[in-house]
Amino acid sequence: MAEARRALPDVQVLRPEELAWAAAERIAATLAEAVAVRGVAHWATTGGSAAPGIYRALGARPLTERVPWDRVHTWWGDDRFVPRDDPLSNVLPLATVLLGGTWIPAANLHPWPIPEALAAGLGPEATAVRYAAELAALVPSDAAGTPVFDLVLVGVGPDGHLLSVFPGSAAWDEPSSCVAVPAPAHIEPHVARVTLHPRVLAAARSVLVVAAGASKAANLGRAWMGDDARELPVRAARLGTATWLLDDAAAAELPGR
DSSP, X not given: OGGGGOSSOEEEEEOHHHHHHHHHHHHHHHHHHHHHHHSOEEEEEOOSTTHHHHHXXXXXXXXXXXXXXXXXXXXXXXXXXXXXXXXTOSSHHHHHHHTTOOOSOGGGEEOOOHHHHHHTTOOHXXXXXXXXXXXXXXXXXXXXXXXXXXXXXXXXXXXXXXXXBXXXXXXXXXXXXXXXXXXXXXXXXXXXXXXXXXXXXXHSSOEEEEEOSGGGHHHHHHTTSOOOTTTSGGGGGOOTTEEEEEETTTTTTSTTO
């Protein structure tokens, strides 16, 4: 794809009401192309405030008809260690939209196995191990063993985190692609997490960053000054294979604006 030849992300600044549809169109096009080229597509999605609108657009015509969903596998980049019907769950936004019509086969949905861990009295570490095994069985990997997704969708936290990798996180030093994260003390919600390692972004064929609001502006601007992703994790998405969809408020402090 052309994105691989870029040195920096493609940044698109849109009106807030345009973000969800633009993201959904990008997702649909990327997944359809992956199926056409490789016969199957694997993407990692996210939670956050933007997710419901994106899912509604994907589940509505014409986008839902552009993707051969029976050949698409949906994974989650991270989740909170809570039951699946908890409002904090990153799976809940998609599950809620699917209640209106199942356009993704249930067998192709791969949420973190948190309910199974909770039922067995196990913690985030066991969940991460099980998810890593599931990924290894189904998703192609690179020479280092990192899963290669056709698309990874991420949001940006107010502290500049992405996935559930926070500034200064020990997750960077974990060898596995799936990591248990202790409950953060500096940002809500204060619950334990499970997350993909940020190295999956560099391995992915395409990355889509969606962010809105003035609370994101300072760290998005800082992302372009300096290279230390441990200090500011969103820098890990400053890739030539990435597209950043931002509204005016989120993009306000980008260089040149």
